[in-house]
Amino acid sequence: MSHDTTAPLVIFDLDGTLIDTSPDLVASLNHTIAAEGLEPVTYDDLTHLVGQGVHMMITRAYAMRERALDEETRARLFNRFMDFYLGTMPGASKPYAGVLDALDRLEGAGMKLAVCTNKIESLTFPLLEKLGLKDRFGTITGGDTFAWRKPDARHILGTIEKAGASASRSIMIGDSVNDIAAAKNAAIPSIAVPFGYSDVPVATLDPSIIISHYDELTPALVTRLIGG
Numbered sequence: 691m692s693h694d695t696t697a698p699l700v701i702f703d704l705d706g707t708l709i710d711t712s713p714d715l716v717a718s719l720n721h722t723i724a725a726e727g728l729e730p731v732t733y734d735d736l737t738h739l740v741g742q743g744v745h746m747m748i749t750r751a752y753a754m755r756e757r758a759l760d761e762e763t764r765a766r767l768f769n770r771f772m773d774f775y776l777g778t779m780p781g782a783s784k785p786y787a788g789v790l791d792a793l794d795r796l797e798g799a800g801m802k803l804a805v806c807t808n809k810i811e812s813l814t815f816p817l818l819e820k821l822g823l824k825d826r827f828g829t830i831t832g833g834d835t836f837a838w839r840k841p842d843a844r845h846i847l848g849t850i851e852k853a854g855a856s857a858s859r860s861i862m863i864g865d866s867v868n869d870i871a872a873a874k875n876a877a878i879p880s881i882a883v884p885f886g887y888s889d890v891p892v893a894t895l896d897p898s899i900i901i902s903h904y905d906e907l908t909p910a911l912v913t914r915l916i917g918g
């Protein structure tokens with residue numbers, strides 16, 4: 691019987707999983723679309739808007755308001771969003787309760803940590819940096835790191851490869867269908883958190899397990915889920 695001794699890799703989604711970015715996403719999007727006379731969105735709308743990056747968030751906001759959006763306007767609004775979000779970062783965004791202790795526990799048990807987010811690198815890196823979290827993760831991949839992103843398995847598999855880890859010793863933790871579907875596509879176990887921006891109850895995504903607080907994220911749980 692072979693025993694894989696590669697260090698386990700715990701891969702975190704960012705928006706709605708590691709960090710509650712909702713106040714700043716809402717503020718930045720509303721600043722952006724107000725310039726074009728669109729009604730502001732609410733926190734509840736975020737579950738339908740977030741998940742596939744800034745361009746898609748703007749596109750979905752327009753669809754929600756049944757307004758047409760041409761390419762030139764979308765490009766201009768993308769820049770407006772970026773300027774505002776980067777200019778106010780980290781704003782009110784903060785790690786969810788218990789995240790920092792959970793990272794300490796996992797690292798203390800010799801586990802590697804990574805971020806795999808659909809947020810583009812030029813937003814992901816400064817946000818993690820400004821929150822003092824960037825150095826906590828050996829590997830960070832964004833929505834534009836590869837030519838594909840979650841739910842494509844290759845986003846997760848590319849993250850695992852960059853981390854020097856193995857898929858059979860990795861686990862994904864996330865808040866939305868993109869994360870849980872990407873984990874399934876990559877054939878790795880998943881943990882869902884119910885406090886993020888999913889537009890459906892996370893139980894319907896069929897993750898390996900749901901945790902409602904980071905106190906539950908222990909080395910023992912990770913070890914059990916990766917089958918070691």
Ligand SMILES: O=C(O)COP(=O)(O)O
Pocket residue numbers: 703704705706740741742743744806807808809810866868
């Ligand atoms: O920024 C987004 O749209 C999604 O980001 P996430 O993959 O970290 O949830």
Ligand SMILES: [Mg+2]
Pocket residue numbers: 703704705706707864865866886887
């Ligand atoms: Mg998310």
